[in-house]
Amino acid sequence: MSGGDMSAEKETVKSVYFKGFHGYVIEGDEKYLYEAYGESRKILEEGITELTMIGLHHEVLAQIFESEHISPSEEIFEKSADYCKEWMAPFEVKLQSYRALVDELNQKNEQLEKEIESRKEIQRELSDSKAYFQSLIENAQDIITVVDYKGVIQFASPSTEHILGYPHQKLIGKNAFQFIHHEDVNKVKHVFYDIRSNGEMARTVVFRFRHNNGEWRYLESIAKNIPSSREGSIIVINSRDITNRRKRMQNLKEHRAKLTEAQQIAKVGSWEWSLHEENRSHMEWSDEMYRIYGMVPGKDKCSYDIFVNHIYPSDRRRVKAVLDAALRNKSTFSIEHRIVRSDNEVRTLLGRGQVLTDENEKITKMIGTVQDITEQKEKEVRLRQYSEQLRKLSERAERTREEERIRIARTIHDELGQMLTVLKMDVSMMSGKVTKKLPEDLTDYYEEQSEKISERIDTIIKSVQRITTELRPEVLDDLGLIEALQWQGREFAKRTGLDIQFKTNINKTDFLREDIATTLYRIFQEAMHNVIRHADATSVKIELQKIQDNLLLMVDDDGVGINRDQMEARSAYGIIGMRERARFLGGDVYIEGKENEGTRVTVRIPMEKE
Structure with a gap:
């Protein structure tokens, strides 16, 4: 059927429906509906489809209600639907097949759309994947x-x-x-x-x-x-x-070779102790570590048990205690101990190490080094022996020097002093006899000269007394240490104008050995000389105390104060001498200084030599 014929047929159907529906709605007679459906059935057989007829049916029904301004009642709709259903009965099977076909086509269409979308998605993924792998390859x-x-x-x-x-x-x-x-x-x-x-x-x-x-x-x-x-x-x-990697490996190999050489020269071996739960005995040693223990690298095995078994028996418990403390505190450690090498030679080692942990503070390993210090320890022993011999030699020299001072002082006092006294007496006697025999004009001159000679002899006698006192003060031997310190303090006060105060808790010092009294006196002299030369002080407090089995001598000034550099200077011979003298008797010298507040020298001498 052409497009023009189809339009004419639609208008005919609409006219038939309108006439039937209008008569039914206005007059209420169902014959109008019957006639309308009958005529439309004839038209349907001439080529118009069922769907078109149904559409025209509803279109005309709506026009009638709108044109007549009639509100459609439920009864009218039901009657119209019944006639339409009766009218459609012969075509119901056909219509249902159309519907099934349409549903099937719709389902296939949906499946096709889904398949098309899936293929598009796969295509997009393939495209993205291609771009991704292309980017990977390019970069x-x-x-x-x-x-x-x-x-x-x-x-x-x-x-x-x-x-x-x-x-x-x-x-x-x-x-x-x-x-x-x-x-x-x-x-x-x-x-x-x-x-x-x-x-x-x-x-x-x-x-x-x-x-x-x-x-x-x-x-x-x-x-x-x-x-x-x-x-x-x-x-x-x-x-x-891998060029850079090979270079790094080569550099690492060279560094390891240099480290091995350096360890061999320094006799330092390194080790690493793995502390994983599955194997807590595993250790790794450097080549020098093997050599220190008298073992062969690459041939002999190493482990924690082997490490412990080589420790000298009497040192073993102490070493294990140090290692256990380091593990417990996750700290470093340092210890000297002996080992028994595989050839039974005993060596002394200095071990150092530390505990390593992971990010959770869980212990993973312990690393460390050992240095063979056997020769060094032997040198230290020899050095201590030499030092002790030198100390004894110095002590003997000092004692000999003090004895020589005493001998010289006594010789000068006994011989030269007496000779000068006799000489003065002879000059006086000679002056009296000669003046009687000389002319009167020469007597005054002779007496004047005799007085000058006597004065010179007195000066010499005083010099002899001063020299003998400096060599060995008689007061130290005659009256003891307390009087000697007091006398020496007064002498320093006369020469310098210092305000010197002395106090002690000791009544007598006759119980002191001669070497202790002499040492304290000489250290006191040196301390006072340092005050006069360097302190720029105005007063000095001297205190001698006996505390338990020790004698303490304190010299405290109010000067500029000594500093550490001055105390430790290699040219501080006076301080070195004081300390050596005290050390001969097992004592000590402590020096404290505060800037612009003064210096305190404290000497401790044990009553019995330590």
């Missing part, structure tokens, strides 16, 4: 190369350019072996042919490859045979530039 630190069975390059990834300097397209078609170092090419060919003849087995090889700038770069390559690809039989090679 990878590895080189991906495909060669045929002759070694001709079929593909080279873009990373070839920034790793080896070659534009990847320019390598295609060239034989890969021409770029390999002549010393490595046979090794690489052997691996290549082995891969080619052994199916899909992968092999690894390291070789040198010429960079575009002429340098040789070390490559580590993994190659695999793909015998059946779209391009035919090929070998896929993944290569990584």
